[in-house]
Amino acid sequence: MAGTATVFVQHTSCSLIIMENADPTARHDLERYFDRLVPENEPYFQHTTEGADDMPSHIRMVLTRTSEVIPIAESRMQLGTWQGIFLFEHRRASHRRRVVVTVIGE
Amino acid sequence: MAGTATVFVQHTSCSLIIMENADPTARHDLERYFDRLVPENEPYFQHTTEGADDMPSHIRMVLTRTSEVIPIAESRMQLGTWQGIFLFEHRRASHRRRVVVTVIGE
Amino acid sequence: MAGTATVFVQHTSCSLIIMENADPTARHDLERYFDRLVPENEPYFQHTTEGADDMPSHIRMVLTRTSEVIPIAESRMQLGTWQGIFLFEHRRASHRRRVVVTVIGE
Numbered sequence: 001m002a003g004t005a006t007v008f009v010q011h012t013s014c015s016l017i018i019m020e021n022a023d024p025t026a027r028h029d030l031e032r033y034f035d036r037l038v039p040e041n042e043p044y045f046q047h048t049t050e051g052a053d054d055m056p057s058h059i060r061m062v063l064t065r066t067s068e069v070i071p072i073a074e075s076r077m078q079l080g081t082w083q084g085i086f087l088f089e090h091r092r093a094s095h096r097r098r099v100v101v102t103v104i105g106e
Numbered sequence: 107m108a109g110t111a112t113v114f115v116q117h118t119s120c121s122l123i124i125m126e127n128a129d130p131t132a133r134h135d136l137e138r139y140f141d142r143l144v145p146e147n148e149p150y151f152q153h154t155t156e157g158a159d160d161m162p163s164h165i166r167m168v169l170t171r172t173s174e175v176i177p178i179a180e181s182r183m184q185l186g187t188w189q190g191i192f193l194f195e196h197r198r199a200s201h202r203r204r205v206v207v208t209v210i211g212e
Numbered sequence: 213m214a215g216t217a218t219v220f221v222q223h224t225s226c227s228l229i230i231m232e233n234a235d236p237t238a239r240h241d242l243e244r245y246f247d248r249l250v251p252e253n254e255p256y257f258q259h260t261t262e263g264a265d266d267m268p269s270h271i272r273m274v275l276t277r278t279s280e281v282i283p284i285a286e287s288r289m290q291l292g293t294w295q296g297i298f299l300f301e302h303r304r305a306s307h308r309r310r311v312v313v314t315v316i317g318e
Contacts (some may be wrong), residue, residue, distance in 0.1 A: 112216050112281050114283050115292075116290065116291065116292030116293075117292050118231060118232045118233075118292070118295055143249075148244075149250060151241050151245045152237035152241055153241050155230075161238065161241050164231065164232050164241075164242065165241075167230075168231060168276055169275055169276070171277070192245065206285075208215065208216060210216060210316055210317065
């Protein structure tokens with residue numbers, strides 16, 4: 001079977017990213033970087049009724065990805081050695097997240 | 107019918123994004139954020155002949171997305187409740203924009 | 213033949229982007245912008261054993277793209293006039309990079 005797998009997250013306050021999968025400190029540093037890149041409580045924010053982390057979560061989602069398309073060959077996803085697929089949660093409170101996977105090919 | 111819809115914008119100075127679709131202030135805040143993240147008239151910019159908003163528009167496009175792939179199930183796009191597909195224009199002047207939609211599946 | 217071409221790069225320290233393909237200064241400015249947006253040697257970085265350009269390369273990858281999906285019609289990729297597909301290298305040292313192209317359609 002050859003084709004593609006499309007992974008899609010049905011939300012606007014988290015992302016789906018491909019990231020380095022071996023060293024947890026890489027994810028730690030990524031989160032710290034995004035905390036600085038998209039701060040909370042910007043004085044010009046108007047979309048604030050759901051809390052200080054709401055608007056930054058939408059911006060972080062736009063700056064990253066909602067779907068990933070991964071090639072399939074010989075019935076296996078062709079991820080590189082260091083590539084992992086991660087859900088990148090941008091809200092502080094716990095949320096249930098729905099991910100849809102679609103496989104196309106023959 | 108199940109498969110995917112691929113939405114693709116044929117330009118390098120606007121983006122196609124999935125964004126919160128309910129509250130217009132979320133889009134307002136997103137635009138203000140990008141105005142600050144990618145300023146015009148950086149002293150090191152060399153690609154300036156088409157105006158001050160030209161190079162920032164390419165950078166904003168690279169930081170966001172040129173295509174979105176949305177799963178289809180039972181003949182409907184499986185967007186989440188709050189997900190909308192938006193063209194994010196980065197130029198000041200009015201432009202005609204071409205979007206190509208490709209549906210794959212059976 | 214109509215469908216899509218998916219271009220996917222199997223690495224977490226470079227990106228695959230669609231970018232303005234005519235004026236090399238646009239790519240120059242993009243690189244200078246990313247040098248400033250994601251600096252090296254941030255004091256909070258922990259993922260540093262592979263060198264100062266390692267963690268910034270993962271962040272730049274997450275801020276851009278690992279794959280592009282381009283529509284195909286009449287057996288040709290439907291790129292816009294100014295769109296080119298580029299590998300955006302984020303490491304300083306030379307690396308071999310693997311790109312997988314998957315064509316789907318009929």
